[in-house]
Amino acid sequence: MKTVLARTWGQCVLSYNNMPVAAGDRTISVVVVTWNRRKLLEACLASLARQNHPSFEVVVVDNGSDDGSVDMVLDLSASYPVPLRLIANSFNRGFCAANNQGFAASPSELVALLNNDAEAEPGWLEALEAVIRIHDDVGMAASKILVWEDPDKIDKCGHLIYPDGQNRGRGSGQLDQGQFDRVEEVLWPDGCAAMYRRAMLEDVGGFDEEFFAYADDAELGLRGRIAGWRCFYAPDAVVRHHRGATLGIGSARRLTLIERNRVLLVVKLFPWNLLWANTGYHLARIASGMWAALRNRGELRHYPGARGKMAVAAALIRGNWSALPMIPSMLRKRRAFRSKRRLTPRQIRSLLLHYRIPLKELSEKAT
Secondary structure (H helix, E strand, C coil), X not given: CEEEEEEECXXXXXXXXXXXXXXXXXXEEEEEEECCCHHHHXXXXXXXXXXXXXXXXXXXXXXXXXXXXXXXXXXXXXXXXXXXXXXXXXXXXXXXXXXHHHHHHCCCCEEEEECCCEEECCCHHHHHHHHHCCCCCEEEEEEEEEECCEEEEEEECCXXXXXXXXXXXXXXXXXXXXXXXXXEECCCXXXXXXXXXXXXXXXXXXXXXXXXXXXXXXXXXXXXXXXXXXXXXXXXXXXXXXXXXXXXXXXXXHXXXXXXHHHHHHHHHCCHHHHXXXXXXXXXXXXXXXXXXXXXXXXXXXXXXXXXXXXXXXXXXXXXXXXXXXXXXXXXXXXXXXXXXXXCHHHHHHHHHHCEXXXXXXXXXXX
C-alpha cells in the first residue's frame, strides 16, 4: 500500500488505497466529514463500499477526531473496493469548512455528501446521479432520508421553509407510506445525504464557512436556487440516519447555532420584502411553538419541564445575539452575490412561499 503525506495549515492529507487513485477519472466523489463517532463512520463507509455505482471515490475529511477514526480509515483502506482518500485536520474546522476541503480535493463532475452518522442503500449513488442528469440546470439532488432507529419513519425528503428562515425536512416525522415516492422538484437537499453538480459549486461557491454547522445546506441550496439552479428529489436514493448524533437532539448548543444561522440566512439571501416582515413571522412561530409546548407537542417536548423551556429560551437569545456582529459580513456577501442572481426578488419570494411549511406543522410535529 502506498501512502502519500503532505502537511499544510494544520491539516494532513493522505491518499491511499490498494489501487491507483485517479480522482479525475471518477464520475463522483463522495465526501464524508467526520468528528469522532468511529463506529458510526465505520458503518457509513461499509455502506459506501456496497454501492452499485461503477465509478466513484470516497474522500473522508476528519475534523480532529481523538477516538481512533483516522487509524480505522487507514486500516480499512487496504481492502476498500474503491479509491479512498483522507484529509485529517488537527482541529474541528466545522461541517462547512470540512466539506469545502472535500470539494476542493477532487475534480469529479459530481460531488455527493454523506454524513458519518448515515448509511446508504446500495442504489443510493445511482439514483442521485439519475435525477441530477435530468437536465443541465439541475445542480442538486436530494435523498430519501429515513430514521435509522425506525426506518418506517421519514427524516427528510428534501426541505421546506417558513418565511422567518426556519427550515424543516419535508415529511419529517411522518410514516413512510409512499407519499414521497416520485421524482419531483424540491427546494434544496439536506446536507446529510446530497449530490451537487460541480458546475453549480464553481458558479456559486461552496458552503459559507461562517455558518460552521446547521442551516449551511439551506444557505448553499437557496444560493444555488437564486442563481438559477434546480434541485430534484430521488426517492430511490435511500439513506438511514442516526438523528442528532453529533450534538444531540436536546442540545442547547445545537439550538443556538440553528437560531443564529436562521438570522444569517435571512439577512444574506431573503428578498427585502420578506426580510422586513421577518420579525412578525418569527414572533408568530415562537407563539405557536409555545402553545404546542403547553400541550406537549412539537420540538419543545425534547426539553421537558420549566428548566428545559428556560434553556430553550436562553439558547434562542444567544443565537440572535451572536448573529448581530455577523450581520455586516452577511450584507457584504449579499452585495457580492448580486451579480450571480438569476431570479428576481419577486421570483425568490414566490419560490420560498411555494415551498413554505405550514405553521401548525412546523410547531406541533416533532422531528
